[in-house]
Amino acid sequence: MVKIALVSCGTEYSGIQKEIEKAANKFGAEIILPEIDLDYIDEAYEKFGFSAQSSSLKLMIARAMAIVEGKSKPDAVFIATCFRCAEAALVRNEVRRFIQNNTRIPVVTYSFTERTKADELFIRMEALATTVTRRSILAREKQEGLTLGLDSGSTTTKAVLMENNKVIGTGWTSTKDIIESAKTAAAEAFSQTDYDWDDLDGIGTTGYGRFTMGQEFGAELIQEELSVNAKGAVYLADCQKGEATVLDIGGMDNKVITVNNGIPDNFTMGGICAGASGRFLDMTSRRLDVDITELGPLAVQGDWRKAMLNSYCIVFGIQDLVTTLAAGGSKADVAAAACHSVSEQVYEQQLQEIDIREPLIQVGGTSLISGLVEAVSETLGGIEVIVPEYSQHIGAVGAALLVSGMGHRQDDK
């Protein structure tokens, strides 16, 4: 069983300990608390050098030290502190960095409220468990046979057919009924080839609807999107060796994943604020009365500094943009301001939490909005951002790649 160490300042006082354990158990993992004695707490705290006022944070530091010094040997670490606590946020970040700099153990951080439920933690726990238990699958670098990848996202459902290491068909539709949307996307992908469902060697599913689709289609691989997208991104960008960072600004949540030799070793996942999501750009394009595909080129022509945008909020931010238009501002400037706002927020909420490793591979539907890609590069000090071919189908490509070798449907025939 995968052992996930809980390094926290007191999840039990927020009433969410059970939810954390439930999320870990679902993916065959168990939560452990690194055991330490009283004397070690002071010793470790002194050594770490952060003067925390809260004694639970001292305990948290000592638990992290016990992991780094090998007194406790977990397979993965889950660092959690209360949302809105400044002192805990400082310690959480330093402890994460400390563990990452000194071990190869996968780490994920989370700030919780009393409303945190197991469902919100599933994807993080599954990704932690995957990086520990399924390294062999994640090490796959080449697709073989005929496989179908299905990605049921919050906004769109994508399908990709791959054969002998090449994408031969793609499908895309907005997500309504999960199964019907998957069938529609798959039909579109099949229509570009001479193949049908019966010809497949295997099916891989990912995204929010992965379990529902997996059950319906008897998928050989049902996998969360953090590992799948990371794998798909480095595969398409031809960065399977060495380090890279994958950024996926989605319709509902954002993922930032650092990868080493094709295997994810750290990730953060946002989803608290719609203003930092693809949804903001979707709403902007509607208010500008342009198709979402035109928003990117329009933004590239504009200057975000010329548009007033005083709020990060999806409601008030859009209102600001409308006010700019009413005052005679150009659509291009407004589009640029929207892209800049999303990129700035993704940076503030997530990218600063992770040590960016170049190259940065931007994927997901929003990676096709050139203005956003440019804004991300600018926010990060002009670093190179790679947008690979099929970046909008990233989850489906990753699923089709990872399931190859697992499906043997044709062997039985």
Add this chain to the structure above:
Amino acid sequence: MVKVAIYPPNSLILADLIERKGHTPLVLQKQIRQKIKDPEIDSPPMNITEEDPIKGLKYAAIEVPSGVRGRMSIIGPLIDDAEAAIIVDGAPFGFGCIGCARTNELSIFLLRNRDIPVLEVTYPTNQDETYLMVNEINDFIDSLEEKSEEE
């Protein structure tokens, strides 16, 4: 008999000193015991649920982290009930601890503002200081006895 709040609220040593003099220490353990004995709740280890940090809103605003409000939902009623209080400042883990500096700040402030007799002492660093602290606490508890008899 006087109900005496203690801080840290889970200090067994303070609770013992008060009990020896025949008063009632208001300790965290009793509250937690009540919660874990309740078969209706299943949220280990302490049966604090999502509802408790919401109850804590009586003591701290919504901007305050859930962990502080969760703690206050248990400590707050003890403070409300207190007829006297003993606060030990700078105590180490082993003496008793609630783990959160913000909860400490708020709880101590609320105790000071209750208009009840409050004794504040600093945790001793040597044997002499320890004798002094225990004597000070005993004198304080004795004075409560006299007051309650006068009443």
